[in-house]
Amino acid sequence: MKKFLIAAFALVLISGAAAFQSYGYAAQVHxxxxxxxxxxxxxxxxxxVKEKAPEAAEKDKKNVKNAATSEKDKKNVKNADAAEKDKKAEQPAAVPEPDKNFETPADLGFTSPFLPDITNIALDDFIKLGFPVTAPAAKGKYNLFIKLFNFPAAFKxxxxxxxVIKGxxxxxxxxxxxxxxYASDSKNLAVKLCLTAKSDTVFSAQNPFPAFKVNTVDKDAQNAFIENTVFSSLYVTPAAYAKDETAEAELAKPCTGDETSANELAQCSTxxxxxxxxxxxxxxxEKLIALTPAGDxxxxxxxxxxxxxxxxxxSVIKIPRKPLVFENWREMPMPQDPAGIFLSGLLLIYxxxxxxxxxxxxxxxxxxxxxxxxKEQFTKVNDHVLEIASVVKLKKNTVSEKKEEKTADTK
Structure with a gap:
């Protein structure tokens, strides 16, 4: 049912595409x-998630049923596996030939290629926030793991x-x-490849985070990508107000700069x-229909x-009356620089x-x-969450850090 929505948005896009042939980054209004x-x-x-065909599932059941059950058989299997592993270790790893029908975008390099960039998202909490992810059984034992990749060259x-923008x-x-x-230039885009897995999953060279592969032959590949893009993230910074501009007093207050403490800098970033x-x-x-919510x-x-x-x-848009401002921002490191960049504010728009x-x-x-x-008049066919987020980028030698250095020197 999502396909007719994609067609509708495509028509809107085509009607305005001529105005954006140049992807230069213009001066921001703010x-x-x-x-x-x-x-x-x-x-x-x-x-x-690709479900197994019935015959494959039945085959798995038979394999389980026929699995070795005696301690002797288990030891034999274990020894055989170890011997096979040693044999493979002695041989040079075979380099697979690239599949011409697929593109494999590179990751952004924040961690090792086989590791996820973000590991601390409990799936149950993620779903409770309203993200449209299907919950597995015992969802409390799962995490959402994320790794960032370049936007595919095969996609527009x-x-x-x-x-997202029109929607x-x-x-x-x-x-x-x-x-x-800005969002029409692929160099400004990234893909957060998501994986739901057990919270205690250990990723390694032998058990790597999956690669991001894009079918370059299938004409519906990008539409499928859009259908399965469950959320998007736009990061924003505060703009400086000119003297003749009006704004709420707190928002118009300038940040001090290098003399600002880390907490003040985090507050300012939001x-x-x-x-x-x-x-x-x-x-x-001003432009949309105000709807009456039932009990919210x-x-x-x-x-x-x-x-x-x-x-x-x-299309119904739900937006919080207030955005989230995190006092515990130090507990929310970003993969771009876990020691210096932290999530400080978040607005979830559904x-x-x-x-x-x-x-x-x-x-x-x-x-x-x-x-x-x-509910008698409408049936939901699609949902999406847009994250509007801010990060604090710590500067060296802020007031708080200077005090810490001074205290350390006097000891």
Missing amino acids: GGWHIDSDMKFNFGYLPP PELSSAH YQLDKLANGKVLTE RGVQAFHAEIIKMFS DKHYYYGYKTPNGPRSVL RYDYAKNEGAILTDSIPAFGSTEF
Whole structure:
């Protein structure tokens, strides 16, 4: 059902593509925030799990049933495995020939090729935050592991980014044109390849994190990638306000710079997320349909309709009334520099796409989101989470670090 949504967004993209032939990074307007180009625009891709064919599953059952059960057999198997392992170790590793039908983008080099970049995301917590990930049995024993890769050369960057930018109406923001240009250049993009695995999984050269492979022959490969991109991440920084510009007093206050303590610097870094939140709430209120939520006083809800032949698509955007600002930012290191870059602020914006149910009679007004009446008229066909995040990049010799150095010298 997601394919008709991709077609709808593709039409929107084509209509505006001519305006963005040049991908130069123009001067940012701001609206209180700038794109943090160091962190790139990220696509959180979770490959679909391939289920085994019935005959393969049955074969596995027979193998298990016929497995050695006696201690003697187990020892024989263990000794044979050890001998085979020693034999392989003596032989030079065979270099596999590249598959011409696949592209294997390089990782960003934050860790060893066989290790994930991010290991501390408990899958249960991730799902509770509203990320559209299918939970396995005993989900509390699983983590979401992530490794960052270059955006595939075989894909069109503007096609993938449009589903986020157009889908969340980001092109209507003050920095919308700049963001569209920025996200249309593959060098500004990265893929967060996601893997759900047991929390105690040990990755190594013998058990590596999976490679990111892209089918270059399949015409639907990018559409499949878009369908399985469950979240996206845009990092922002605070913009400096000119004297004639107005803003909330706290957001307009300048950061001190090198003399700022680490905690003050972290607080300052979140102003970009806060400014983004203020601007997008204002834009949604002016350009989208305000929806009434059923029993949720922590979020705002907005909607817009996308014509798609006989089936109209209703997109619902859920946004928190306040973004998250982390006081425990030191516990949230980023893979780009775990000792110097930390997540400081986060705004999770959710988008749910709904198709009209066959036979449903739509009225001019939209029923309260989540109500029985709403469910009778619409069926969810797609969901996505957009992360608007800020990071603190620690500077050397901040006030707090100077005090620590001075204390150390006096001991």
